[in-house]
Amino acid sequence: MSDEIDVQLLLQKYKGKYPQGLAGDEQVRSNLPLPFIETTDADVRASGLSDDQVNSWLEYAGWNLWDFILGRASEGESGLIPRQEYETVSFVQQWANYPKFIRILTEELGVDGLLELAKTSRREVGTKVNVTRNWAASVCPILGRGISVDLGFHGANDRREDLEDFIQFGRRLQHGTWGGGPGFVSARGFQVPVLDDDVLATLVAQTKPLEGPTRDAFRKFNAKTELFGFMLHYDCRAGMGDTGPYPLPDGRFAIVRDHFLNETAYPWSGVAEGLPYCVTEVLVFPSDKVTATVNEIMTTFTKPTNYLDYLVEGVAFARDRIDTPMSQLRVLDDAEMESIAQKCQKGTMDMYKTLAKKSRDEKIRDGIMVYTREFLQSHALKVDLWDRFVAEGFDTMTADAEKAWPVLTSGKAAEVLTPVLLFGKGFPNVTSKETQQA
Incomplete structure (x- = not known):
């Protein structure tokens, strides 16, 4: 079998065995x-994991990431930002730096406190304590482990305690959100109906019919706020997130969409001046004309792809500050939606100008700041630990990240990343000393 045929097989099936989507989920789980990958009240409290527990989680996470990356293949990039480079150095950074900080969160809150924190996404919109971070706070640093092993920084059996702590940290967040069962969205049928019924009902009750010019205006608002959030977060989807689909009466369903706009975490955040922290849209579609799935990073995929042509009702809300209570979530009228859309359009152009002045290395370091902050900062802010994180070196580049930089930001990056990201080398199994001796 030629290398080309091998590559094609590995792109079609994870490790040559498991396809994408629901069929792949069923096969790999079997x-x-x-x-x-399923959580219980008892096992999320465990402090030590067996080889089978660790390897089962790693095997599924590897397929899950492969499925996700192939699904993201059509996603565009601005061309101004070296996203692959900053993302992959970030994974190494997270593997080196996050263990200290997930332990601080766990020690300060306890397991029950973490579970309670993860319930946030059931009761709130416009929050980054959400399903994306449940996934990314464990899978991304553990992918950094795979890259580090592949680069020869350490062996697959080294730092076992860190690996176990990451797995359990992610599982605790998943358990707090879902209350048990599969933690990965791919194992829940690619559905993210996370909002509690009463929260959803309050939001949906305020939707209004959209047709003609009003639908066109709503779609423009959606497009301009999405693009601005995307660029503010350095060309990645950390600035947005969908939940749903939520079945509604009369054969309809809703998607609830967050666009994070006035995120003050970054030195370039001045481009967002005058905008609310987040706008949240409720989008209602007829189920007989559109079907939808949502992936691990809360991105909606639909059939047909031009789903916004079928939008029948909607409403947009503003959460003015990151700490604005849900009781103060407010409906945006047409005039304010237009004003926000125009500010986002200007902010996007300002962001392009800002980026054009930066060197490639500066943009990679900025991107690393985004990617490392985005997965834990929201949790730390929610429980007043962020200042401590910063004081204890959260943003400091680690020796391993600096060591990985020349390879992962060079023309040779694809040689390292393709087998790690797509061909199953990103999540190497572990073998305990006892197993090896047996």
């Missing part, structure tokens, strides 16, 4: 030694 072959796991243990169903450890």
Whole structure:
């Protein structure tokens, strides 16, 4: 079999065995030694994991990431930002730096406190304590482990305690959000109906019919706020997130969409001046004309792809500050939606100008700041630990990240990343000393 045929097979099936989507989820889960991607009240409290538990989680996470990356293949980039480079150095940075900080969160809150924190996404919109971070706070640094192993920084059996702590940290966030069962969105049918019924009902009750010019204006608002959030967060989807689909009466369903605009975490955040922290849209569609799935990073995929042509009702809300209570979430009228859209359009152009002045290395370091902050900062802010994180070196580049930089930002990056990201090398299994001796 030629290398070309091997590559094609590995792009079609994870490790040459598991396809994308629901069929792949079913097959990979049926072959796991243990169903450890499902959480229970008891097992999220465990402090030590067996080889089978760890390897079951790693095997599923590897397929899950492969499925996700192939699904993201059509996603555009601005061309101004070296996103692959900053993302992959960030993974190494997270693997080196996050263990200290997930332990601070766990020690300060306890397991029950973490579970309670993860319930936030059930009761709030416009929050980054959400399903995306449940996934990214464990999978991304553990992918950094795979890259580090591949680069020869350490072996697959080294830092076992860090690996176990990451797996359990992610599982605790998932358990707090879902209350048990599969933690990964791909194992929940690619559905993210996370909002509690009463919260959803309050939001949907305020939707209004959209047709003709009003639908066109709503779609322009959606497009301009999405693009601005995307660029503010350095060309990645950390600035947005969908939940749903939520079945509604009369054969309809809703998607609830957050666009994070006035995120003050970054030195370039001045481009967002005058905007609310987040705008949240409720989008209602007829189920007989549109179907939707949502992936691990809360991105909606629809059939047909021109789903906004079928938008029948909608409403937009503003959460003015990151700490604005849900009781103060406010409906945006047409005039303010237009004003926000225009400010976002100007902010996007200002962001392009800002980026054009930066060197490639500066943009990579900025991107690393975004990617490392985005997965834990929201949790730390919510429980008043962010200042401590910063004081204890959260943003400091680690020796391993600096060591990985020349390879991962060079023309040779694809040689390292393709087998790690797509061909199953990103999540190497572990073998305990006892197993090796046996």
